[in-house]
Amino acid sequence: MFLSSRVFLVLLSGLALAGCDAGPGQSTGANEAGHSAPTASTAKANQQVLEQRPFDNREDFENARRGLIAQDPDLVIGHLNGGEVWNMPGYAFIDSEGENAPASVNPSLWRQAALNNIHGLFEVTQGLYQIRGYDLANMSIIESDTGWILVDPLTARETASKAFLFAREHLGEKPVRAILFTHSHIDHFGGVQGVLQHLSDDEKANLRIIAPAGFEEEATSENIIAGPAMTRRAMFMYGKRLERDDRGHVGTGLGKGPAFGTFGFAAPTDIVSETGTELTVDGVTMVFQIVSGSEAPSEFTFYLPEQKAFCGAELVSRNMHNLYTPRGAKVRDARIWSGFIDEARNLFSEAEVYFASHHWPLWGQDNIEDFLIRQRDTYKFIHDQSVRLMNHGATPRELAENLQLPPALNKDFHNQGYYGTVSHNAKAVYQHYMGWFTANPSQLNPLPESESAKRTVEMMGGAQKVLAQARQEFDAAADMDVTEGRNTYRWLAELLDQVVFADPDNRDARALLANVYDQLGYQAESGPWRDFYLTGAYELRHGAPEEGIKPAMMREVLLHTPVSLFFDSMAVRLNADDAEGKSTTIKVTFTDLQESYLLTLQNSVLHHRKISDDTSADATLKLTRPLFVDILVGNAGLKELLFSDDLSFEGSKLDLIGFFRMLDKPEGRFNIVTP
Ligand SMILES: [Zn+2]
Numbered sequence: 001m002f003l004s005s006r007v008f009l010v011l012l013s014g015l016a017l018a019g020c021d022a023g024p025g026q027s028t029g030a031n032e033a034g035h036s037a038p039t040a041s042t043a044k045a046n047q048q049v050l051e052q053r054p055f056d057n058r059e060d061f062e063n064a065r066r067g068l069i070a071q072d073p074d075l076v077i078g079h080l081n082g083g084e085v086w087n088m089p090g091y092a093f094i095d096s097e098g099e100n101a102p103a104s105v106n107p108s109l110w111r112q113a114a115l116n117n118i119h120g121l122f123e124v125t126q127g128l129y130q131i132r133g134y135d136l137a138n139m140s141i142i143e144s145d146t147g148w149i150l151v152d153p154l155t156a157r158e159t160a161s162k163a164f165l166f167a168r169e170h171l172g173e174k175p176v177r178a179i180l181f182t183h184s185h186i187d188h189f190g191g192v193q194g195v196l197q198h199l200s201d202d203e204k205a206n207l208r209i210i211a212p213a214g215f216e217e218e219a220t221s222e223n224i225i226a227g228p229a230m231t232r233r234a235m236f237m238y239g240k241r242l243e244r245d246d247r248g249h250v251g252t253g254l255g256k257g258p259a260f261g262t263f264g265f266a267a268p269t270d271i272v273s274e275t276g277t278e279l280t281v282d283g284v285t286m287v288f289q290i291v292s293g294s295e296a297p298s299e300f301t302f303y304l305p306e307q308k309a310f311c312g313a314e315l316v317s318r319n320m321h322n323l324y325t326p327r328g329a330k331v332r333d334a335r336i337w338s339g340f341i342d343e344a345r346n347l348f349s350e351a352e353v354y355f356a357s358h359h360w361p362l363w364g365q366d367n368i369e370d371f372l373i374r375q376r377d378t379y380k381f382i383h384d385q386s387v388r389l390m391n392h393g394a395t396p397r398e399l400a401e402n403l404q405l406p407p408a409l410n411k412d413f414h415n416q417g418y419y420g421t422v423s424h425n426a427k428a429v430y431q432h433y434m435g436w437f438t439a440n441p442s443q444l445n446p447l448p449e450s451e452s453a454k455r456t457v458e459m460m461g462g463a464q465k466v467l468a469q470a471r472q473e474f475d476a477a478a479d480m481d482v483t484e485g486r487n488t489y490r491w492l493a494e495l496l497d498q499v500v501f502a503d504p505d506n507r508d509a510r511a512l513l514a515n516v517y518d519q520l521g522y523q524a525e526s527g528p529w530r531d532f533y534l535t536g537a538y539e540l541r542h543g544a545p546e547e548g549i550k551p552a553m554m555r556e557v558l559l560h561t562p563v564s565l566f567f568d569s570m571a572v573r574l575n576a577d578d579a580e581g582k583s584t585t586i587k588v589t590f591t592d593l594q595e596s597y598l599l600t601l602q603n604s605v606l607h608h609r610k611i612s613d614d615t616s617a618d619a620t621l622k623l624t625r626p627l628f629v630d631i632l633v634g635n636a637g638l639k640e641l642l643f644s645d646d647l648s649f650e651g652s653k654l655d656l657i658g659f660f661r662m663l664d665k666p667e668g669r670f671n672i673v674t675p
Pocket of ligand 1: 137314
């Protein structure tokens with residue numbers, strides 16, 4: 001019954017669109033942000049999805065609502081410096097059952113977005129609770145003999161504080177005895193200070209912070225070297241610039257999105273390095289499994305024998321995860337990942353409840369077993385079949401096009417590409433083994449994009465001619481079958497990208513390409529794909545952002561970064577042209593750490609090594625690590641500091657200022673959809 005009403009709704013919106021369909025490249029029917037109306041072809045494609053997924057299966061909705069204790073209908077969380085970091089009412093345009101997808105959203109993604117809208121405090125099983133929908137990740141709460149054990153205190157101080165206070169309000173005020181960081185990604189530890197701020201000195205003094213081996217180094221260094229590029233790309237991946245509406249961001253598959261608030265850190269007191277390690281924390285027994293090298297470089301899962309509860313951390317989740325993260329990251333090893341899921345299944349086969357760092361729990365041994373097997377096989381299938389085809393000569397594009405999950409793995413929702421996709425994960429497998437080169441010599445040394453595009457467009461008869469034909473194709477797509485229509489959009493995206501890269505001032509080309517991106521975004525089942533396409537469309541219409549994400553946001557995390565990594569991150573900012581022909585040595589002494597390092601500039605390369613205090617250098621700088629971090633993130637200017645008492649200095653001030661001037665300050669706002 002409800003299926004047919006949904007089909008009808010989608011049909012209706014498709015028809016309404018056909019009636020007011022404007023010419024391609026025009027923005028008639030566009031919303032305020034400029035996003036064009038879904039075309040008839042897109043409406044048809046999204047309608048077809050209703051037949052491809054088992055929408056009648058409502059178990060996920062039951063599980064996502066099970067055990068609800070309390071919900072805050074006005075869940076809006078402000079940033080410490082003003083503005084908002086979290087706004088759940090902003091997603092109220094998504095119907096609570098996820099059944100009424102508009103033509104501009106893939107119904108499968110819409111459903112996942114509705115599930116991720118279900119927020120509040122939930123009882124998972126006796127003595128085990130979760131706060132969901134207060135951030136990208138979940139905070140889990142385990143009742144211990146005399147207090148609480150918290151698992152994964154969210155991304156930001158603001159959201160973690162709000163979540164913690166909400167839980168305390170409804171569960172009662174008891175001391176926090178331990179915090180677990182399941183892995184080194186910031187959505188699982190960045191909010192820790194938001195919890196710590198509410199604890200008494202006594203609680204803090206006795207608090208155990210438990211993390212997997214390698215946590216501190218991985219957590220504080222993941223985004224240091226390539227941070228500016230990753231955060232800029234994250235704006236695309238998480239739709240940071242998009243409105244929350246049916247032509248904008250609906251969710252990121254894994255959750256609503258990360259809270260861009262105040263990030264923090266706290267050093268672990270207990271490190272778990274071996275699978276099978278058993279800890280008893282305030283009367284609660286936990287058995288750990290180390291899964292580092294799967295979803296994160298430092299990660300564990302754990303089992304609570306008394307509750308028969310398995311915390312899967314992010315080893316498994318209710319969607320297909322990323323082997324390659326489109327914001328940019330080192331690729332993950334699907335073979336190892338799948339192996340760890342199998343190990344978890346064997347180790348914790350008694351589990352009667354599964355809960356994790358994202359999404360809702362699962363109850364029942366058989367359900368958990370089935371879920372783990374199919375998650376395991378999803379990653380192994382993608383790995384094995386990608387390698388098989390690669391060994392037959394398939395290129396990454398061919399792999400992505402030809403690989404599909406087998407029917408047995410395709411019959412539920414949790415293997416679907418709401419976050420990762422078969423397409424980009426297959427490419428990740430290729431990249432893991434082969435890197436960027438397909439061995440086709442035409443790809444060995446191609447011209448940069450703009451140069452190649454200029455020559456191509458010229459040989460095709462110029463931009464006008466290409467655009468005229470592209471418009472015809474765009475129109476024609478409306479009458480094509482779904483696959484052909486989508487493939488036409490995919491090809492037009494590539495073609496028009498060349499016209500834009502040949503001449504970024506060509507407004508018609510930008511407008512038509514933006515319309516093409518809109519359609520690809522509306523059809524995407526993956527949250528990040530939707531956000532990439534729609535952000536691309538947005539930036540073609542409105543340009544790159546005026547401001548990047550400020551590095552100062554990472555200040556608290558950087559304070560715990562191994563010093564050696566700071567210097568590595570300085571070295572990748574050295575402007576080689578400015579450094580040409582210069583050589584110098586600078587001694588940096590951290591007065592609080594009582595450590596000295598020698599920086600050597602030579603051959604346009606910056607090296608560093610730890611030295612004894614009596615080593616001489618051209619200049620010596622003495623300061624504290626926090627002050628050094630402030631200089632690095634731009635909170636403090638070296639020039640001003642040289643004339644203050646906060647640091648001491650020997651040698652030529654001009655030389656030192658000259659040295660720091662050779663370091664770029666990447667702004668994280670570079671162009672992506674234009675040259
Ligand atoms: Zn996460």
